[in-house]
Amino acid sequence: MSELNTTALKILENGKGILAADESTGTMTKRLEAVKVPSTPENRLLFRETLFSASSMTGCIGGVILYDETIKQKSTNKYSIPELISKMGSIPGIKVDTGAKVLANSLDEKITEGLDGLRDRLKEYYKLGAKFTKWRGVYNITKEHPSKLAIYSNAHALARYAALVQECNMVPIVEPEVLMDGNHSAHDCFIKTSEVIQKCFEELILHKIDLSGIILKPNMILSGAESKNKIDGKEIAKMTVECLKISVPTEVPGIAFLSGGQSEIEATENLDLINKQNNTNFIMSFSYGRALQQSALKHWSKDINNIEETQKIFNHRARMNTLAAQGKWSKELENK
Ligand code: 13P
16 A cells, blocks of 8 residues: 555545635635634634634544645644644645636636646645645536536646645645536536546546545536526435546545535535445545535634634534545434
């Protein structure tokens, strides 16, 4: 077993998942302003440190994805943030792409940037304690999109990224996100997501990636947010498992879904249904941003020094998702 495989499995062992706390300063500012908290470096750290020192970090959160600002900050007890995360029994990771920009010659689509200088940035993050990384490619569904150009160019960038990350001894999270925006059907999402993921693996293989040392972070198969033809959770789970079964090579140890705009309960319920139907060897867990943080952030904003109550809310969501990652969740548990 390679070291990278061991790390990937450790992040996702026993129903553990990933806390995606890697919002860029711009995105975090929007989130904080929405709950009327000034977006200062101190406040961004205070909210994140509140989560990173919560008790569920030990049994439920196998890894935390950080943003450049946070990985360099010190916690109130003087540990660096990666040290704090490690002391809690979790593994620190880092977002390394520099964002999705307009794709030349297909102006309604995006290409993710960040390859220039990446090798040196990775060395720095490794020294700061990161053991894994994230890069997100993003695709939208319309009649013409995602285009072959967007599918190919993002897959190529994801593979070049993954190769540099493994060279630096870290586990790359490969995140091709097909967005929920639009009125497309779940069938369209299934077809497009399958095509996107299959192209990613074609490129990953071409770039000689050790597939046993990556984590795939895909979207679930959902109908578009504005679609009138919604499918139920069981159908979501069935289509999601089928898509991954036909698209992901068996060497890949684990899949950690993004929440992508689902509500907290939807994201938990769908993950649970996926695991109740999971007839593959892939671990299927979570790598949630909004679906782990929304309620905690709302509560915290009422009194940013009430650490304990905020942690209780976060601990509950983390526990519910850990149960869902093992197919052991039920609605009744939400109210206990
Ligand atoms: P959401 O779970 O809020 O979609 O965020 C996950 C993520 O890391 C997107 O890149």
